[in-house]
């Protein structure tokens with residue numbers, strides 16, 4: 001993997017915000033800050049059209065983020081009113097948060113994949129009672145101790161203020177070109193990090209706008225949660241395989257920095273999850289009958305568990321659950337129907353006695 005966003009990488013090392021950059025004729029990268037967040041910024045891309053701009057992702061709905069987006073558009077010679085299309089890679093607040101405000105300022109159409117659009121009412125609507133009740137039930141099943149459940153249940157409610165809930169005008173479909181005059185841009189459905197995550201493939205320039213699907217440094221969170229109940233890690237691994245062998249000159253991700261070498265980066269992400277599955281399986285063998293919570297505590301995390309709180313702690317439980325579910329679906333683990341659910345390794349294949 002080769003870092004092509006060298007200025008972005010350099011500013012990362014100095015803990016600053018990278019510059020607005022023209023990455024190709026007609027394509028601009030605008031970092032929009034994410035305060036108090038280890039990701040630091042989301043990279044918004046501006047695509048020049050004959051009559052304005054298409055904007056890929058937007059940033060959190062805060063004044064600071066809006067001002068950074070407007071300033072970035074200004075560097076490129078545009079204003080918010082010039083937006084014609086707002087293409088969203090996925091529903092998370094750092095990508096979707098300002099979509100509604102940008103539409104109000106411009107009349108642009110907002111596009112999102114239907115699987116993420118379906119989550120808007122429960123997630124960002126006025127009544128989150130059902131979402132919270134389902135979350136509590138999931139945490140009980142996972143074996144989260146009673147004294148931690150409230151903190152983990154409500155962990156993502158604070159972030160709702162960073163989103164102005166806006167229904168999309170256009171639903172994106174897998175492998176269908178986006179209606180942008182002058183651009184050969186195709187949507188690729190890449191679920192896992194969120195059910196409706198998409199990448200955009202610029203077939204003419206051999207670029208991949210990868211959203212959070214493939215990032216150069218971190219492995220995106222893939223978690224079971226109430227809005228992603230089935231087997232998201234299997235979806236994610238399939239979606240990595242879908243993009244691995246594409247003919248791509250440069251990957252333009254939504255965080256960190258631009259890079260070249262999609263296949264080697266995909267291989268690193270696949271290897272990360274292969275090892276994590278092994279580690280999870282080994283934890284079950286060491287303590288058969290563990291809950292998801294107990295298994296989570298046995299795994300290694302990027303920092304000490306005592307330093308992981310709230311939303312991050314819940315994400316960790318959801319990520320462990322994603323690995324447990326994939327192990328079960330592939331015959332390497334099984335779960336009971338108790339409450340909390342208990343997990344066992346698959347029986348070792350019978351060995352001839354010696």
Ligand SMILES: [Zn+2]
Nearest residue numbers: 090092193212
């Ligand atoms: Zn995300």
Ligand SMILES: [Zn+2]
Nearest residue numbers: 092094212254
């Ligand atoms: Zn993100």
